[in-house]
Structures are given as C-alpha cells and as structure tokens.
Amino acid sequence: MDSSSDYLLKKLSQKNLRFSFQRMKILEYLYQHESSHLDAEEIYEALSRVIPGLSKTTIYNTLHTFQKAELIQAVDIENSETRYELSASRHGHFICKQCGGIHDFEVDMDAIVVKELSQFQIEEKDVYFRGLCPDCIRTQKESTFSKKNKKKEAKDES
C-alpha cells in the first residue's frame, strides 16, 4: 500500500539490504503495481524513463536480490519471461491462453497433502491453471459466430 521512501527504506533494512537509488525505485515500482505480475522488461521500460542510464542488468540483479530476501516471489506460469510480485500469502495463478492475462486466486495449499512425498522436504507449492478468461470467452463466442457468417457468405458467393 504505502510506498513512501521511509516505508521502502525500512523494508530494505529489515532484509539487511543496502540502499541504492535503483533499488528504491524498483521496490517502489513493485509496490505501485502490487496486483500485477511484472517481468524484468516491463520494469526496465518504465524505470529507464525515470532513471537515465539504468541498466537492465541492474533490474535482473535486483530482482534476484529481492527474491532471495523474500521481498518478492517469482511466478513462472509462462516458460518465456519470469514474472514477479510482492511476497504475499501463497495463491494460485490462472493464465488466459488468449490474452495472456494472469489472475490470482485463493487456494488452500496446506489442503494439498501428498502422502507419497512424506520423505520429501517441500519448500514451495505452485498451482497454475490455464484456460480462457471471461473477456476472452465472450470474444471467442463472437469470433465463432462471425466465422459461421463468413462460411455462409462464402457459400452464397459460390
């Protein structure tokens, strides 16, 4: 919520992370887009406007640092770019195959107990769903409809 300098500074020092202007701005950006799932490129595009000479390597370095400090967590639902979000209660992720939109949902991870893994040390649990979001379901229906029309038109023309 609060993304004032003081708050962010405190967050860094709580995790024994040094201060830097870039770090502050990246952390601030993550807080300002709390409900998003950002990738390195997006953060770089946005902040390079504010921080001239910002290096993309710094984005990668910082995201790794934040992840190790558990300030943020990775969402690897796409096998292309890794996305990040602020560490929060663990939740599931839905990705729309059509528009690529990612949606959070609540899942009781503790309820997923696997006796087969009793000898394993489970450190992370991820639940990823894929399909169509409500908006794209509508679009899908419309395009199906217009396809039918096109077929009809094609017939008429022949």
Next chain:
Amino acid sequence: MDSSSDYLLKKLSQKNLRFSFQRMKILEYLYQHESSHLDAEEIYEALSRVIPGLSKTTIYNTLHTFQKAELIQAVDIENSETRYELSASRHGHFICKQCGGIHDFEVDMDAIVVKELSQFQIEEKDVYFRGLCPDCIRTQKESTFSKKNKKKEAKDES
C-alpha cells in the same frame, strides 16, 4: 508399455498423424522412457546416434505435433527447458532444488475447486512442488556437517 512398431503406428493413425521414421523413433523413445520427463536435447542426443543426420528441429517439430495431438504433455516446472511425458492421468510434479530430479505424485485436481474462477474456462491444471528429495536431504545434512568442520578449521588457522 508395448512399444512395438504396430502399436506405435496405431497410436499415430489414431491421432491422424502421418508416418515417418523419425516420428516413430521419437514416439518409441517416449514410450521406452515412460516414467521420465524428457527434454528435446535428451531425445536428440539419444536418437541422433540411431538416426544419422537427425535434425534437432525435427525433435522440436515432432514434440509440438505430439503435444497438439495430446499424445504427450509438457511439464514446465523448470523455466529453462520444457520437458515432456506421455499423456497420462494428470498428476503433480515435485522438483528437487539440489539434483533437479523430477518426481510424479498423485493429486486430485478436481478437488481443487476455486469459486473465484467460476466465470473462467479452466482447461489445464498444474501443481508444482519444489524442495529437496530424500537423497539430497541426506547429502544436505552431511555437507552441513562438513561446513561446520571447515569453519572450525578456519578459526583454528587464524
């Protein structure tokens, strides 16, 4: 189980896929390593010995074709290479952070119901766990022990 030519041919024609020597061999390899989670590189390395001049592009093409035909399914637990396995009942995957080994486990996917997603069309569900496998838990304990010893030695030396 059975990976005789006849059986594999039938599998292909069932999915309306054309025959080719490469396809047969790739499908055969997938059946022969049913419990594994193979990536393109592994399949290429193994089959290029048997099929001189085999192209890695063919591996990628074929895996995509098989996936579309639902003969195989992708396991994207690692954000590096995509792994594949024969289509089977949906199950969860555990990956060991230390050795990278992937283990299957049973999960009742249908039991994971999310009312938040009632308006969404869910087509796939993936459950990925990460942590340490039994073997690596043992190794971890040993290495922790030797680390302690090393620290002690370092102190002694100063």
Next chain:
DNA sequence: TGATAAATTGTAATGATTACAAATTTATAA
C-alpha cells in the same frame, strides 16, 4: 575523510527455441 565491500553498468556470451526455405518423403489417385 578514506578504505572496503557492494552495487551498477555495458557488453559479450549463453542456451533454448523458432523462422524459414530448400530438399526429401509420404499419401493418393490415376
């Protein structure tokens, strides 16, 4: 203020995957 460690930067390298066009192979119908 200065020393030291850590962070940032730019550039080059990596590695999995894809794009693409030419050559080859498969399916089919005469």
Next chain:
DNA sequence: TTATAAATTTGTAATCATTACAATTTATCA
C-alpha cells in the same frame, strides 16, 4: 506403378530472455 500434391525433415540463421564478467561508481562505516 507412377505422377502429383501435401506434409515432413533438414540446416542455418535469427530471436529472446537471461547470465557472465570486468570496469566503474556508490554506500557504509571506522
């Protein structure tokens, strides 16, 4: 069987996210 069209394979180049690395700059603290 043979001709033809369509699908598959191949080799090479390109893509793209990420990492490696060394030089430079910055933060921390005595």
